[in-house]
Amino acid sequence: MFRVYDYTDATRLFGEAFITKPTKPREDRQPPPDNPPEPQICVEGFDVHITPAGRFIVADVDGRAMPVPLDEYKARLAARLTQEVHTLDEFRSRWVNPPSRQELIDTLVTSGYLPTVVRIVDEKEEYDLYDVLAELGWGMNPRTRHDRTLAFTYKHEDWINRLPIGAAATIRAIASQFERGGTEGLENPQIFQTPEVKDAGGLAALQTAGNPRELLTETKTRMFAA
Numbered sequence: 001m002f003r004v005y006d007y008t009d010a011t012r013l014f015g016e017a018f019i020t021k022p023t024k025p026r027e028d029r030q031p032p033p034d035n036p037p038e039p040q041i042c043v044e045g046f047d048v049h050i051t052p053a054g055r056f057i058v059a060d061v062d063g064r065a066m067p068v069p070l071d072e073y074k075a076r077l078a079a080r081l082t083q084e085v086h087t088l089d090e091f092r093s094r095w096v097n098p099p100s101r102q103e104l105i106d107t108l109v110t111s112g113y114l115p116t117v118v119r120i121v122d123e124k125e126e127y128d129l130y131d132v133l134a135e136l137g138w139g140m141n142p143r144t145r146h147d148r149t150l151a152f153t154y155k156h157e158d159w160i161n162r163l164p165i166g167a168a169a170t171i172r173a174i175a176s177q178f179e180r181g182g183t184e185g186l187e188n189p190q191i192f193q194t195p196e197v198k199d200a201g202g203l204a205a206l207q208t209a210g211n212p213r214e215l216l217t218e219t220k221t222r223m224f225a226a
Contacts, residue, residue, distance in 0.1 A: 055069070055070040055121055056068060056069055056070065057070060057073045057117055057121070059073060059076070059112050059113070070118075070121060070122075073113070073117075073118070074118055074136055076113060077108065077113040077115065077118065077136060078137050080107075080108060080111050080113055081108065081133060081136065081137045082137050082138075084104060084107055084108075085104065085137070087138075088134060088138040088140060091133070091134060091137065091138070092130075092134075092221070092224050092225065095130050095183070095224060096217065096220045096224065098187060101183075115129055115132060115133055116129065118132060118136070119132045124142070126144040126145060126146070127142050127143070127145065128148065128178070128182035128183055129182065129183065130182075130183060130224055131143055131144075143226075145178060145179045145180075145182055146179050148178065148179075148224075148226055149175050149176065149178050149179040149223075151226035152175050152178075152222060152223045152226040153172060153175060154226075155222075155226050156222045156226065159222065160172065163209045164205070164208045164209050166200070166201035166204075166205030166208060167201065167205050167206050167208050167209035167215070169200040169201055169205065170197060170200045170201045170202060170205045171206075171215070171219055172200065173194075173196040173197045173200035174186065174191060174197055174216070174219055175219065175223065176196055177191060177194065177196070177197070178223055183220075186216070186219070186220050186223065187220075
């Protein structure tokens with residue numbers, strides 16, 4: 001399709017058949033916008049823009065809300081994380097302790113960096129936040145929740161098998177909760193009421209091996225070291 005501007009009326013030489021009558025536009029058809037809006041998602045109050053040039057997260061930069069490229073955002077988050085926690089072992093120790101972990105996450109969020117944004121934008125919903133942050137801060141090879149649960153039962157098989165049979169079955173059932181819900185799954189206040197844990201022996205079975213609270217902490221520590 002093209003348009004001819006005939007300043008000298010030369011098209012009259014071609015006859016009426018040459019001229020196409022303009023069609024009347026449909027009134028119910030809306031013209032496409034000149035600048036279609038960019039795809040955008042919002043994660044816990046943080047805006048994420050997706051453009052042909054890449055993915056950008058709106059973050060606070062020198063007191064101003066500005067779109068920051070995803071890679072730069074991850075680098076800033078890693079720098080803030082390692083400023084707060086110096087080694088992977090220290091990070092693991094803080095992560096196992098709920099108040100210490102929450103304090104660390106609050107520090108990152110207050111600084112303008114939300115770890116869950118990276119997990120969602122990087123499409124790592126199958127990974128626990130522990131693995132997402134450990135990869136960012138110290139280059140640890142991340143495991144999915146499924147793979148970490150398998151690694152736990154394999155690498156710590158000797159420790160599990162030294163427990164009474166019912167307690168060992170309960171520990172394996174508790175570990176399965178990590179595969180479903182990650183860190184929060186291990187710390188679920190109703191964990192002993194879940195069908196898998198109850199069927200394995202539950203709290204009573206765990207008590208035959210010692211203090212249940214200490215065994216839960218030991219399970220978490222070994223899970224994140226797997």
